[in-house]
Amino acid sequence: MSMVAVTLEQVKYSWKKGVPTIDIPKCDIKEGEKVLIQGPSGSGKSTLLSLLTGLLIPDSGTISVMGHDVTLLSPSKRDGFRADHIGFIFQQFNLLPYLSLKDNVMLACRFSPARMQRALLQYVSMENAAEHLLIKLGLEQQLRQNVTVSELSIGQQQRVAVARALIGSPEVLIADEPTSALDAASRDAFIKLLLTETSQHNSTLLLVSHDETLKHYFDRTILLKNINNAGVYDAA
Amino acid sequence: MLLSVALASSWARRHTLLFIVLTIAFSVMLLLSVEKIREEVRDSFNRSVSGTDLIVGARGGELQLILYSIFHIGQASNNMSWTSFELIKNNKQVAWAEPISLGDSHKGFRVVGTSASFFEHYRTGLQKKLLFQQGKGFSDLFDTVVGADVARQLGYQVGSRITLSHGVGKTSFSEHDDRPFSVIGILQPTGTPVDQSVFVSSQAIEAIHDGWQAGSRIRGQQLSEGEIRKKILQPKELTAVLVGMKSKLGTFHLQRQINNYKAEPLQAVLPGVALQQLWQLIRVAENALLLVSACVVLAGFIGMLAVLLTSLGTRRKEMAILRSIGATPWHIISLLVFESTLVSLVGTITGMLLSFGLLMFAGPLFELHFGLFIQSAGLSLEDLPILLGVIFAGALTGLWPGYRAYQMTAADGLTVRY
Numbered sequence: 001m002s003m004v005a006v007t008l009e010q011v012k013y014s015w016k017k018g019v020p021t022i023d024i025p026k027c028d029i030k031e032g033e034k035v036l037i038q039g040p041s042g043s044g045k046s047t048l049l050s051l052l053t054g055l056l057i058p059d060s061g062t063i064s065v066m067g068h069d070v071t072l073l074s075p076s077k078r079d080g081f082r083a084d085h086i087g088f089i090f091q092q093f094n095l096l097p098y099l100s101l102k103d104n105v106m107l108a109c110r111f112s113p114a115r116m117q118r119a120l121l122q123y124v125s126m127e128n129a130a131e132h133l134l135i136k137l138g139l140e141q142q143l144r145q146n147v148t149v150s151e152l153s154i155g156q157q158q159r160v161a162v163a164r165a166l167i168g169s170p171e172v173l174i175a176d177e178p179t180s181a182l183d184a185a186s187r188d189a190f191i192k193l194l195l196t197e198t199s200q201h202n203s204t205l206l207l208v209s210h211d212e213t214l215k216h217y218f219d220r221t222i223l224l225k226n227i228n229n230a231g232v233y234d235a236a
Numbered sequence: 237m238l239l240s241v242a243l244a245s246s247w248a249r250r251h252t253l254l255f256i257v258l259t260i261a262f263s264v265m266l267l268l269s270v271e272k273i274r275e276e277v278r279d280s281f282n283r284s285v286s287g288t289d290l291i292v293g294a295r296g297g298e299l300q301l302i303l304y305s306i307f308h309i310g311q312a313s314n315n316m317s318w319t320s321f322e323l324i325k326n327n328k329q330v331a332w333a334e335p336i337s338l339g340d341s342h343k344g345f346r347v348v349g350t351s352a353s354f355f356e357h358y359r360t361g362l363q364k365k366l367l368f369q370q371g372k373g374f375s376d377l378f379d380t381v382v383g384a385d386v387a388r389q390l391g392y393q394v395g396s397r398i399t400l401s402h403g404v405g406k407t408s409f410s411e412h413d414d415r416p417f418s419v420i421g422i423l424q425p426t427g428t429p430v431d432q433s434v435f436v437s438s439q440a441i442e443a444i445h446d447g448w449q450a451g452s453r454i455r456g457q458q459l460s461e462g463e464i465r466k467k468i469l470q471p472k473e474l475t476a477v478l479v480g481m482k483s484k485l486g487t488f489h490l491q492r493q494i495n496n497y498k499a500e501p502l503q504a505v506l507p508g509v510a511l512q513q514l515w516q517l518i519r520v521a522e523n524a525l526l527l528v529s530a531c532v533v534l535a536g537f538i539g540m541l542a543v544l545l546t547s548l549g550t551r552r553k554e555m556a557i558l559r560s561i562g563a564t565p566w567h568i569i570s571l572l573v574f575e576s577t578l579v580s581l582v583g584t585i586t587g588m589l590l591s592f593g594l595l596m597f598a599g600p601l602f603e604l605h606f607g608l609f610i611q612s613a614g615l616s617l618e619d620l621p622i623l624l625g626v627i628f629a630g631a632l633t634g635l636w637p638g639y640r641a642y643q644m645t646a647a648d649g650l651t652v653r654y
């Protein structure tokens with residue numbers, strides 16, 4: 001079975017009037033698919049992700065994620081939708097430095113009763129769920145020693161971010177250049193871990209990067225310039 | 237839930253927030269202290285005239301009469317005759333009338349010539365009678381009763397012997413040192429000018445001035461104590477009369493009678509009305525003081541606004557993270573409103589404590605230097621609107637940074653841009 005996780009149709013978005021950043025006639029991503037989106041800096045990759053998460057609304061067109069048309073939802077429904085269905089990983093600084101590792105992970109459930117429910121169903125308590133994920137992602141020692149966010153390496157911080165994106169098993173994981181701050185060795189380890197975990201949760205993964213070497217880890221690679229009619233591609 | 241995140245976030249920035257807390261605390265302290273002293277000044281004045289229905293004296297300013305006769309501020313320009321006092325005292329509607337003769341002093345404290353029944357009739361505060369902590373009222377010609385402050389500051393006991401000075405200056409050269417008095421009673425503290433008074437009988441005032449003329453002794457006209465005691469000491473003049481009515485209804489009638497009295501230019505004053513004039517006089521100063529305090533509070537809030545808006549720059553990422561996991565704009569706004577409310581709340585409570593501390597510490601100084609007795613340092617109901625107002629204004633102050641934060645996250649999408 002191959003249900004569609006994400007569909008874009010005639011999506012247009014411009015930051016400045018008359019200068020479109022995104023103009024995508026059609027794009028489908030299947031459920032459970034691991035997709036790498038590539039494009040040079042400034043080509044609109046992050047803008048596309050903001051549109052998918054419902055933080056930005058396209059000027060025209062429809063975007064549906066897990067069968068919901070994001071563009072039709074009210075602003076508060078959109079925020080709730082994002083909380084329920086999407087785990088997001090930033091390039092860097094994903095964590096709130098004043099919260100413990102566990103609290104950072106559990107934070108994702110605070111805005112989504114649905115994800116909290118799923119986490120509880122699987123692990124009985126949210127604490128358990130967070131601990132379980134952190135240990136699986138190789139942070140057992142840090143968890144035991146109760147280290148603070150600022151004591152973690154960037155790679156370790158990114159792994160905590162993965163745990164937060166995974167808790168409560170959202171259907172779609174979106175990562176915006178999560179490896180660009182990592183060295184080659186930890187980058188490969190990180191991507192492998194991310195792929196294993198998303199496969200186990202049967203989540204769809206959309207990962208943005210301009211790193212060519214990551215290609216072979218993914219089911220499919222989308223070059224933004226191939227689907228996007230807008231943007232400046234000779235700049236990079 | 238979001239509350240614990242907000243608390244943790246504020247706690248992480250506590251060093252910056254501490255300064256706004258202090259700014260607000262000091263402004264609240266100032267506001268509360270000014271308000272408290274204002275209340276206490278009024279209370280203290282009202283306390284002193286609580287049982288007196290009318291004050292009678294030589295014609296002049298109403299306010300002036302109450303100031304010199306009760307509060308010992310300034311001096312009478314004219315005296316009234318003892319005959320008029322007797323007339324008032326014997327009026328059918330009058331329950332009691334006590335003479336007040338001023339003009340002498342003892343080591344900077346005013347001497348009040350009155351009758352022994354003064355201690356029966358005078359009331360302070362909520363109709364409280366004067367009580368003796370030691371001894372009793374005067375019976376002998378050369379007995380004196382002193383107020384609590386006089387006894388405490390000069391170390392007097394029952395049996396101490398003192399002499400009075402002519403005039404009310406601190407350094408009076410003309411001493412009535414030939415007529416020593418002995419302390420027969422010491423009053424309990426009242427928080428009124430009574431505490432700073434030395435009471436003797438009206439006859440004693442007459443006695444110590446026997447052989448005096450125009451403020452100095454007449455040579456060779458000195459009577460011995462034995463001779464003085466034998467002489468009939470009928471005072472001819474006095475400074476003022478305190479009157480208690482049998483029924484309050486008669487007060488206005490008697491006041492009119494006295495004011496229209498043909499034989500002597502007298503005036504009768506309702507203490508409450510005269511004090512009202514005083515409040516009107518000092519209201520301008522009070523309001524100026526309150527305005528200044530309010531401006532300090534305002535400055536505190538502007539400081540808070542500046543700090544909150546500045547912090548948004550560094551908290552931009554924090555907001556983006558929260559938005560990415562599903563926080564709504566309302567969550568973002570409430571995060572900042574919560575913080576400004578928290579800061580104002582902590583600031584207000586700290587300010588309250590500081591104000592209590594200040595008044596507790598400065599209370600005795602006020603009492604010593606101004607005779608102002610700060611009764612309770614506690615929170616009064618009138619302060620509540622001020623405190624709630626400050627906290628509410630603090631909450632409102634958070635709305636703007638909250639809205640700015642929301643705008644920022646909306647403009648950023650998921651990528652924080654600088």
Ligand SMILES: Nc1ncnc2c1ncn2[C@@H]1O[C@H](COP(=O)(O)OP(=O)(O)O)[C@@H](O)[C@H]1O
Nearest residue numbers: 015021040041042043044045046047647648653
């Ligand atoms: N918040 C924003 N406000 C205005 N312009 C923006 C904003 N974010 C991105 N842009 C513009 O949109 C274009 C694409 O940016 P972005 O999506 O961040 O590219 P990428 O992630 O591929 O580097 C750029 O030209 C950038 O200047």
Ligand SMILES: [Mg+2]
Nearest residue numbers: 045046176651
């Ligand atoms: Mg980008």
